[in-house]
Amino acid sequence: MSVLDHDDAKAFILHWGEMGTHWGVNRSVAQIHALLYLTDHPLPADEIVDLLRLARSNVSTGLKELQSYGIVRRVHVEGDRRDHFVAETDLWEMLMRITAERKRREVDPTVALLAELSARLSKDSSAPPYVRDRIVRMHEFISTLGNWYEQVRTLPKPTLVTLMKLGGKVARFVSPRKPKS
Amino acid sequence: MSVLDHDDAKAFILHWGEMGTHWGVNRSVAQIHALLYLTDHPLPADEIVDLLRLARSNVSTGLKELQSYGIVRRVHVEGDRRDHFVAETDLWEMLMRITAERKRREVDPTVALLAELSARLSKDSSAPPYVRDRIVRMHEFISTLGNWYEQVRTLPKPTLVTLMKLGGKVARFVSPRKPKS
DNA sequence: CCCCAGTTTCTGTTTTTCCAGAATATACCG
DNA sequence: CGGTATATTCTGGAAAAACAGAAACTGGGG
Numbered sequence A, B: 001m002s003v004l005d006h007d008d009a010k011a012f013i014l015h016w017g018e019m020g021t022h023w024g025v026n027r028s029v030a031q032i033h034a035l036l037y038l039t040d041h042p043l044p045a046d047e048i049v050d051l052l053r054l055a056r057s058n059v060s061t062g063l064k065e066l067q068s069y070g071i072v073r074r075v076h077v078e079g080d081r082r083d084h085f086v087a088e089t090d091l092w093e094m095l096m097r098i099t100a101e102r103k104r105r106e107v108d109p110t111v112a113l114l115a116e117l118s119a120r121l122s123k124d125s126s127a128p129p130y131v132r133d134r135i136v137r138m139h140e141f142i143s144t145l146g147n148w149y150e151q152v153r154t155l156p157k158p159t160l161v162t163l164m165k166l167g168g169k170v171a172r173f174v175s176p177r178k179p180k181s
Numbered sequence C: 001c002c003c004c005a006g007t008t009t010c011t012g013t014t015t016t017t018c019c020a021g022a023a024t025a026t027a028c029c030g
Numbered sequence D: 001c002g003g004t005a006t007a008t009t010c011t012g013g014a015a016a017a018a019c020a021g022a023a024a025c026t027g028g029g030g
Helices: A007-022 A027-038 A045-052 A056-069 A091-123 A129-153 A157-174 B007-022 B027-038 B045-052 B056-069 B091-123 B129-153 B157-174
Strands: A072-076 A083-087 B072-076 B083-087
Touching (some): A045 A056, A056 A072, A091 A129, A129 B027, B027 B083, B045 B056
16 A cells, blocks of 8 residues: 555656656656655655665665755654655755755856866966856856855745745836836 | 867866756757857857767757757858857856756646646545645646746846846845844 | 674666767759 | 758667666664
8 A cells, every 4th residue: 555556646756757867867766756755654665665666776875865965864663673764745845955956066066167267268368268258157157046046045935935926026126117017 | 270279168068068967968969059159150060070079960969959949040151051050158048048948848748747647636535635735736836936937037137137136135025024134 | 792684885787878870861053 | 953062860889877686784682
């Protein structure tokens, strides 16, 4: 008796797995996440193995990965020596943690590289000006996005929700010359 | 004589390629994009082949892909029968087009699936309530994000830039009870 | 201090993705 | 209407990623 008895749950897990592959997350990891997300009680690794038909080793690696994102955590279940796992179910929280971790892993190193290249290019008079210009602009752009993200991510969840519901209307605050039309 | 004579340009192109692989974009495609981004004049496919050491066929496929994202376009060069290609250099524009296309390709189908599953689960009394609940919440969440994105993306670029520079300060507009502290 | 359930790391295999070159198609010119 | 230059699609092989199973490790009992 598990969520996998339901075709809709199965469909969700499969889709989530595919989705993962399109965003650079391995299929098994995404499937494990989907399974835990749908389940309302902690699951031990063995059970994940049975349900998703994955090798024990992959489940172990996958769980480690999900924990490093902070969207799955180990919990202890009374009277069972095995580790059990549960997923974050607050979707805002989940999104924030995933984006934060991906920024750390991929965006930050990119910004670091761009900073280095920008610095070197500014001194190198043999570099074509348009190359320098484009690297510098890319650096500024990604840095700015990154800083914006770091600021926004610390806002309280309810504020974020409100802002999102506002949608395009936030623009009113910045361009007061443009009335409701 | 090309941008590839410069080590910094080379480094950028290689890094951009790797970056691609981490986000589900194939390395060649990302490299072609980086090369065109750094170059200040239209390049014909053959030249991309020489510069990046890729097969002609892959360059063709890659360019098609980049064009489908709308971040590279074909231009004609006086006195040359071959197609030439240039990349979008406005980074906001680039970001918007990439995100729009990825939403179309990956997020929209996901929302569609979630809608279907939600609908079916609401009628299926045999489904555990927590499964229904979690699918429904995921559906609402992603839909909301999607709608927010569609609204924001139509805002004029300068407005977006201003909003971004505001950073966390936008929160002031929504929670007026919290002064500057 | 040894045993054993539970977990992680390692290694060879399978699967998937990527890509070079060949084959095919399309546009342009005389 | 050929012929040539350019571009795209197809296909088999190479490279990379994912995975299963075995081996190694860990940490509580007894």
